[in-house]
Amino acid sequence: MELLQLQYFLAVARLEHMTEAARSLHVTQSSLSKTIQRLEEDLGVPLFDRTGRKLRLNVFGSRFLRRAERALFELEQGKQEISDLSSPEHGTIELAVTTASTLPNILREFRKKWPHIQFHVQMLTTQEMITLLHRGEVDFCLSSPPIQGEDIECQIVFIDPIIVSVPKGHRLANRSSVSLKDLKDEWFVGAKRGYRGRDLVDSACKSAGFVPKYVYEGNETARLRDLVEAGIGIAFTPFSAMNSREHIHYLQIEEHELGIEIALFWHKDRYISRAAMEFRKVVVEYFRSLSSGNQSKD
Structure with missing residues (x-):
């Protein structure tokens, strides 16, 4: 054979x-x-x-x-182990993500320490991630919701609060928080049904007595920000995707604590290079700093 x-x-x-x-x-x-x-x-x-x-x-x-x-x-x-031993300062880290909104900051921090390590990033569904994990084709996955499995190690790195983003000049732009009931007559832009965040906020709005009206449904974070800024609709936004743009205002949600678990996971038997282990530390530290920043705003 x-x-x-x-x-x-x-x-x-x-x-x-x-x-x-x-x-x-x-x-x-x-x-x-x-x-x-x-x-x-x-x-x-x-x-x-x-x-x-x-x-x-x-x-x-x-x-x-x-x-x-x-x-x-x-x-x-x-x-991979031989490659790591012979040339630890070089190589490629294989990543799979369900959202790329936090990646630029994470990769920027990592590149400061490991400038010669390359990345290959794929945006995948949860099931596609599981398939690549079992094949040993990715080092880490960054996803919400977390993935469970006998051969999968999973570390929850952040509980990402959901906030509301509105354009400057909106009737709510002078407030720091808002109740869900105050949003029942608004038009929204947001992710498609089936995404964890979308399902979570739809359920919360239903419990508040209304069904959100969506004028746009997609999964591109940058596109949603553009639409909010243009006044097309308001959005439920993960805290980690918040952007200090001049024409967008962010509000906390009153009475409901909505948050999405973000997890880093990997195959238990996959060889983890020194660079990949350092990358894991950078991810944990990045979300720890986000958590501290969010708590300081409370």
């Missing part, structure tokens, strides 16, 4: 299509097909049920997939 066979098998198992797998591996379909056939001959059983070019893992393939993923995971960790 060869390493190349395992790599090809994983690609076919994940895509369940020979042509697409060959394209992703940059090899010919015939070469890929022959490699999978040799692997099946070595194992003595078929690994896929075939319907034309479409393949589906059978019971043998499903069992073997878990072992193959584990084997390649361990080899990748060994490769």
